[in-house]
Amino acid sequence: MSRKILELKNVSKIYGNLKALADINLSVNAGDWLSIMGPSGSGKTTMINIIGCMDTPSIGSVILDDIDISKENAASLTRIRRDKIGLIFQQFHLISYLTAVENVMVAQYYHSMPDEQEAMEALEKVGLADRARHLPAQLSGGEQQRVCIARALINSPEILLGDEPTGNLDEENEGIVVDIFRRLHDEGVTIIIVTHDPEVGDVAQRKIILEHGKIVDDIDQSATFGEALKLRHNN
Amino acid sequence: MFWRMIIKTLIRQKSKMLMIAFTVVLGVSLSTAMMNVMLGVGDKVNRELKVYGANITVRHKDAALMSDLYGLTEGQGVNDKFLYEEDVLKLKSIFWGFNILDFVPMLEGSAILRFNQKVIGNASLMGTWPEKNATLSTGEELHTGLKALRTWWDIQGEWLNEDENNAVMLGKNLASQNNIHVGDAITLTQNGITKSFVVKGIFHDGGNSDEKILMTLPAVQELMNLPGKIASIEVSALTTPDNDLARKAAQDPSSLSPDEYETWYCTAYVSAICHQIQEVIRDGVAKPVRQVAESEGTILNKTTLLMVLITILSSIGSALAISNLITASVIERSQELGLLKALGAYNWQIALLVLVEVMITGLAGGVLGYFLGIGFAQIIGQTVFGSYIEIARMVILIVAVILFFVTLIGSIPAIRYLMALKPTEVLHGK
Numbered sequence: 001m002s003r004k005i006l007e008l009k010n011v012s013k014i015y016g017n018l019k020a021l022a023d024i025n026l027s028v029n030a031g032d033w034l035s036i037m038g039p040s041g042s043g044k045t046t047m048i049n050i051i052g053c054m055d056t057p058s059i060g061s062v063i064l065d066d067i068d069i070s071k072e073n074a075a076s077l078t079r080i081r082r083d084k085i086g087l088i089f090q091q092f093h094l095i096s097y098l099t100a101v102e103n104v105m106v107a108q109y110y111h112s113m114p115d116e117q118e119a120m121e122a123l124e125k126v127g128l129a130d131r132a133r134h135l136p137a138q139l140s141g142g143e144q145q146r147v148c149i150a151r152a153l154i155n156s157p158e159i160l161l162g163d164e165p166t167g168n169l170d171e172e173n174e175g176i177v178v179d180i181f182r183r184l185h186d187e188g189v190t191i192i193i194v195t196h197d198p199e200v201g202d203v204a205q206r207k208i209i210l211e212h213g214k215i216v217d218d219i220d221q222s223a224t225f226g227e228a229l230k231l232r233h234n235n
Numbered sequence: 236m237f238w239r240m241i242i243k244t245l246i247r248q249k250s251k252m253l254m255i256a257f258t259v260v261l262g263v264s265l266s267t268a269m270m271n272v273m274l275g276v277g278d279k280v281n282r283e284l285k286v287y288g289a290n291i292t293v294r295h296k297d298a299a300l301m302s303d304l305y306g307l308t309e310g311q312g313v314n315d316k317f318l319y320e321e322d323v324l325k326l327k328s329i330f331w332g333f334n335i336l337d338f339v340p341m342l343e344g345s346a347i348l349r350f351n352q353k354v355i356g357n358a359s360l361m362g363t364w365p366e367k368n369a370t371l372s373t374g375e376e377l378h379t380g381l382k383a384l385r386t387w388w389d390i391q392g393e394w395l396n397e398d399e400n401n402a403v404m405l406g407k408n409l410a411s412q413n414n415i416h417v418g419d420a421i422t423l424t425q426n427g428i429t430k431s432f433v434v435k436g437i438f439h440d441g442g443n444s445d446e447k448i449l450m451t452l453p454a455v456q457e458l459m460n461l462p463g464k465i466a467s468i469e470v471s472a473l474t475t476p477d478n479d480l481a482r483k484a485a486q487d488p489s490s491l492s493p494d495e496y497e498t499w500y501c502t503a504y505v506s507a508i509c510h511q512i513q514e515v516i517r518d519g520v521a522k523p524v525r526q527v528a529e530s531e532g533t534i535l536n537k538t539t540l541l542m543v544l545i546t547i548l549s550s551i552g553s554a555l556a557i558s559n560l561i562t563a564s565v566i567e568r569s570q571e572l573g574l575l576k577a578l579g580a581y582n583w584q585i586a587l588l589v590l591v592e593v594m595i596t597g598l599a600g601g602v603l604g605y606f607l608g609i610g611f612a613q614i615i616g617q618t619v620f621g622s623y624i625e626i627a628r629m630v631i632l633i634v635a636v637i638l639f640f641v642t643l644i645g646s647i648p649a650i651r652y653l654m655a656l657k658p659t660e661v662l663h664g665k
Contacts, residue, residue: 045659054577054659075581082579089662093574095240097247102239109236110579151578 002029004063005158005190006051011060011070013046013213020046021057022213030158033181033191035201038210044194045163047210051192052161053081065158082111086152090164092144094136100147101132104154111155122150126180142173149180153189160184162193166200178203237588244592251564252596255557259600260607262553262641266546267608267634272615273542275624276535290524291470291505293318293512298466299520317342317464320452322516326470327371329511334473334503337383339363340465342455346425348413348448355413358423359447362455365395365404381449384471385440392417392436400454402435406445410437423448425458470512470521474505476535481506550641557645561593565649572653573661586650590643597642605634 006028013021021043028034036044049055050062053069056077061070065084069077081087094103104119123132126146136144145165152160160181166174178200181191185205195201202221209217245252295316323340326332341363348358366380382394395402403423405415415421419434432450439445456462477485481504484491488510491499499507509521565572572585609626616624 049659052577054657078576078579078581081577087577091662093570093577093662095571095574097243098240102236105236106240106575107578110575110584114236 002031004028005030005032005065006192007063008047008051009061009063011050011057011062013043013050013055014058019213021050024060024213024215026208026215026218028159028190028192030190031185031188033185033203033205034193034208035204035206036192036194036208036210037196037198037201041212042210043213044210046213048161048163048192048194051159052085052087053077082155084158086155086157086160088145088148088152088160088162088165090167092136092141092148092168094144094147094151096136099133099135100128100139100143100150103136103147104151107151107154119150119154122154123147125153126150127176140173142169142176145169145173145177146180149177153184157189159190159192162191162195164195165193166195166197174200237591240588241592241595244588245595248564248592251560252592255560255593255596256600256603258553258556258560259597259638259642260604262549263601263604263634263638264608264611265549266637267605267630268611268615269542269546269549270630270633271609271612271624271627273539273546274627274630275612275616276538276542276620290474291472291509291512291521292524293468293470293516293519293521294466296518296520299522316518317461317466318468318519319517320456320463320465322519323465323468324369324371324377325515326468326512327375327377328373329508329515330500331472331503331508331511334508336471336473337379338468338470339367339379339381339384340452341467341469342452342459342461342465344425344455344459344461346423346448346458349422349424350413350415350419358409360423360455360458361444361447361449362452362459363449364397364452365399365449366397368397384469385438387441389439390436391438392434395435395449395451398451399435400451400457401430401432403432403454404436404438404449405434406447406449407437407439408445409447410434423458426460428458428460430454430458468516468519472505472508473503474508474523475503477504477506480504484510546637550637554641554645557593557597557642558648561589561646561649562652565589565652569652569656570661573656573658576656577658577662582654585653589649589653590646593642593646594639597638601634601638605631608634 004027006026008024008026011021011024012019024047036047038044046055050057051064053064054077057070061068063069064080067080069080072080094100095106098106101116101119101123104122105114105116108114108119120129120132123129126149128143128146128150131139131143136147139147145168149165166177169177174197181193182203185191191204193200193204201207202224205222207217207219207221208215209219295318298316318340320340323338326335326338329335341361344360344362345357346360348355364380366382367377369377371377380397392404395404403421410416415434417434417437420431421434422429422431432454438449452465456464475481480491480495480499481502484495484499484504485506488496488499500510505523509523512521513519572589575585575588576582612624612626616622
């Protein structure tokens with residue numbers, strides 16, 4: 001049985017009179033592929049910010065790899081995020097004046113030591129070795145997102161956390177990115193993706209539906225998981 | 236990676252960095268110019284004030300005592316106390332000899348003046364070195380004389396030459412009252428000696444010297460029968476404005492601690508120079524001419540204050556301008572800097588990144604500003620003092636410290652913004 005990598009216990013996030021998250025309970029095992037879906041304002045981004053150590057809950061606790069991150073200060077959260085989380089953004093957020101390989105190396109630099117060879121291997125993994133010396137402006141949206149994935153993976157995080165990772169991509173690039181997630185899942189990487197896209201949500205092993213800050217559905221898609229991927233792959 | 240990011244940021248943000256560098260150039264150039272002028276202005280102002288005459292007089296100790304106690308400037312115990320002419324050149328051998336610009340011995344006397352076979356009356360005589368050229372024991376060439384100490388004199392005719400013992404210069408009032416002109420011959424009688432002199436020049440001093448006859452020192456010594464004797468020495472020296480230490484020393488040098496004494500002795504305070512003069516002039520007491528010395532001090536202090544104020548204001552102006560530019564730059568880059576936080580950079584690492592960028596820009600601007608400031612200082616020197624300002628090396632250190640703090644203080648608002656920056660606020664486009 002897989003170990004529990006993440007657990008949210010009675011987590012609420014309150015902004016004034018607004019409850020962005022309300023009494024959330026969630027467990028994620030190592031190696032799981034989880035998608036979080038829901039309409040705008042349902043609390044998806046708040047939830048991913050808390051899981052990604054970029055925010056803390058108002059109430060409740062978040063156990064990440066046996067550490068209660070809800071009790072940690074800002075510097076500890078930075079360290080934990082650096083060591084355990086790989087972040088993928090909808091808008092890619094690559095540094096415009098650094099090449100693709102340098103963007104990957106930035107994550108290495110703030111984690112440990114930059115290693116160009118290792119960064120090149122990460123780019124190779126996402127099929128971008130030949131575009132390593134290009135600036136973000138010289139890359140397509142799909143390529144930029146793949147650089148973003150390579151950057152998220154470079155420090156071997158416990159969890160790969162994606163906020164609408166295919167939101168700015170066309171169908172072809174969306175397929176490439178989902179395919180990369182599939183391969184990473186096969187390698188045992190834990191993936192948590194926030195998405196609006198039902199097709200991307202459906203290919204995950206498990207799907208959480210959020211509404212008004214509450215989990216209204218927790219769907220185990222293990223049975224259709226392989227089929228959905230195959231179907232997507234064939235399309 | 237750190238330097239790669241720094242270099243690429245500097246290149247990418249070159250227009251903003253150029254603006255910051257330009258601001259630094261302006262601030263540093265002004266500070267450099269002001270400080271070089273400030274440090275060099277002492278000598279310049281002293282030299283300017285030298286036109287107002289000597290700032291130190293040396294007299295026989297007994298004559299000085301009578302003057303101090305009873306306000307006597309003539310009579311027994313004053314007029315009959317003399318210094319030795321042979322000691323005068325020793326003034327250049329003191330520790331601050333280099334600061335002694337000009338000096339002349341003075342010997343006053345009186346004689347019966349005759350003009351056109353007619354007795355005019357008793358006239359006051361001033362014997363001195365109108366000009367003096369000598370080679371000192373150190374090999375240094377000396378050029379001094381009263382001509383250098385009475386630059387304000389209005390001369391009709393010519394100055395006396397160094398060894399012109401048969402000529403005199405007359406004060407304007409004495410000459411006009413007796414209708415004596417340049418080229419006329421007069422006779423002076425004293426102690427049974429009668430000598431003829433040609434009037435080579437008539438001077439207008441504006442003071443009581445206008446009633447006197449100026450002669451070479453040997454001529455007066457001969458008439459007064461005082462060979463080798465002088466009554467006083469007028470000294471023009473470059474001095475440092477007095478401070479508490481100098482005032483304390485002026486009261487009593489023996490009250491100073493050994494460290495204080497060394498500091499005082501090795502600083503060109505007028506009291507230190509007077510003290511050193513007394514060490515070489517037998518029976519001499521050197522005293523500052525307070526009006527001149529105090530004017531120098533006041534002007535120097537006020538000029539220095541003005542320069543310091545300009546430096547402070549320019550530094551504040553630079554800090555404010557740098558602050559605005561850096562803050563604008565950081566706000567513009569907030570997404571990038573928020574990303575670095577999201578990737579695991581600590582606040583101090585991002586602050587360091589921004590500070591190093593600014594410091595490099597500031598350093599480049601500082602170097603350029605320093606050399607520009609030296610240029611400004613020379614322009615000020617030429618325009619105001621008619622000479623070049625000596626470049627003080629210590630200004631480099633002072634400017635570097637000012638630049639560091641101005642840049643650091645200017646960066647504070649940007650660093651505060653960085654510290655408060657939340658990655659979630661900039662990465663989700665909220």
